[in-house]
Amino acid sequence: MSHIPVLLQPVLDFLTPAQRVIDGTLGAGGHTRALLDAGVAEVLSLDVDPMALEIARVNLSSYADRAHIVHASYGDMVAQAHQLGWKKVDGILLDIGVSSMQLDHPERGFAFMQDGPLDMRFNPIGGGISAADLVNEADEAELADMFYKYGEEPQGRKLARGIVSSRPYETTRQLATMIERITPRRKGDKIHPATRVFQALRIAVNDELTGLERVLPEAIHLLRPGGRLAVISFHSLEDRIVKQTFKLASTDCICPPNVPICVCGHTASVRLLTRKPLIADEVEIAQNPRSRSAKLRVVEKL
Numbered sequence: 001m002s003h004i005p006v007l008l009q010p011v012l013d014f015l016t017p018a019q020r021v022i023d024g025t026l027g028a029g030g031h032t033r034a035l036l037d038a039g040v041a042e043v044l045s046l047d048v049d050p051m052a053l054e055i056a057r058v059n060l061s062s063y064a065d066r067a068h069i070v071h072a073s074y075g076d077m078v079a080q081a082h083q084l085g086w087k088k089v090d091g092i093l094l095d096i097g098v099s100s101m102q103l104d105h106p107e108r109g110f111a112f113m114q115d116g117p118l119d120m121r122f123n124p125i126g127g128g129i130s131a132a133d134l135v136n137e138a139d140e141a142e143l144a145d146m147f148y149k150y151g152e153e154p155q156g157r158k159l160a161r162g163i164v165s166s167r168p169y170e171t172t173r174q175l176a177t178m179i180e181r182i183t184p185r186r187k188g189d190k191i192h193p194a195t196r197v198f199q200a201l202r203i204a205v206n207d208e209l210t211g212l213e214r215v216l217p218e219a220i221h222l223l224r225p226g227g228r229l230a231v232i233s234f235h236s237l238e239d240r241i242v243k244q245t246f247k248l249a250s251t252d253c254i255c256p257p258n259v260p261i262c263v264c265g266h267t268a269s270v271r272l273l274t275r276k277p278l279i280a281d282e283v284e285i286a287q288n289p290r291s292r293s294a295k296l297r298v299v300e301k302l
């Protein structure tokens with residue numbers, strides 16, 4: 001299945017009209033294409049996944065020089081913008097996480113319902129550790145912490161113990177079957193027992209939360225006054241980082257409440273355009289169930 005861009009209309013409403021926009025997570029190019037169709041003059045579109053770039057290049061071939069497609073991390077967006085001679089931009093979009101194409105290709109190792117190598121790297125040609133490396137080499141306590149911290153998995157310790165006892169694992173099904181054995185699905189469970197462990201491994205393999213924490217201040221810095229940063233996240237760990245970063249960036253004084261006169265000198269660099277995150281409506285969720293957990297937060301540079 002090709003990837004359906006989530007929360008498309010609100011993204012367009014917030015980010016257009018504009019001349020120069022960065023799409024930090026190109027994927028299949030759905031958001032980039034819609035931004036160009038909505039009149040954005042040029043979009044710099046980044047992705048670390050060569051497969052995504054290949055698909056997006058085909059999807060965006062008719063836009064030629066208006067779509068600058070680059071194999072790079074959103075963590076390098078400042079350098080990439082400077083390469084185009086862009087000192088400031090009008091808008092930035094980050095649509096964090098895994099795409100439908102990545103989930104639908106078992107050889108990428110993201111999906112526990114299909115069999116494939118336990119990989120999960122967004123950039124499989126960039127070196128780095130795979131999910132198999134982590135599962136087979138991390139010690140039990142490290143795995144338990146990872147499952148708890150990145151998967152919010154309440155049974156993390158039990159799962160880590162059981163997983164370690166039957167190593168090694170090479171494929172997604174081997175690991176998912178073991179997880180099902182350790183924590184069988186109970187009646188009423190909304191998600192598959194492997195969901196949280198797979199999420200935790202993916203976040204750890206790609207160091208996703210650190211990447212997000214680092215890029216948000218850089219992205220804010222890159223905006224011109226009045227420019228906007230829109231971030232779509234898919235689980236509470238990411239959304240918490242976005243929410244807290246935006247809160248801090250939109251606050252003047254951040255002195256503790258008992259300090260009578262401001263000594264921090266902190267000033268707001270943005271204003272919040274979404275006090276509460278925007279979520280998909282029922283129509284969108286019916287058309288694209290993946291949008292159910294999407295949350296959009298937007299700030300505007302002061």
Ligand SMILES: C[S@@+](CC[C@H](N)C(=O)[O-])C[C@H]1O[C@@H](n2cnc3c(N)ncnc32)[C@H](O)[C@@H]1O
Pocket residue numbers: 003004005006024025026027028029030031032046047048049052072073074075095096097098099122211
């Ligand atoms: C949810 S998809 C984006 C879908 C896209 N908005 C569309 O409409 O098709 C997220 C994309 O972000 C990419 N990605 C993950 N980490 C990245 C990073 N650090 N830098 C750039 N892209 C990244 C993934 O490879 C994936 O293609």
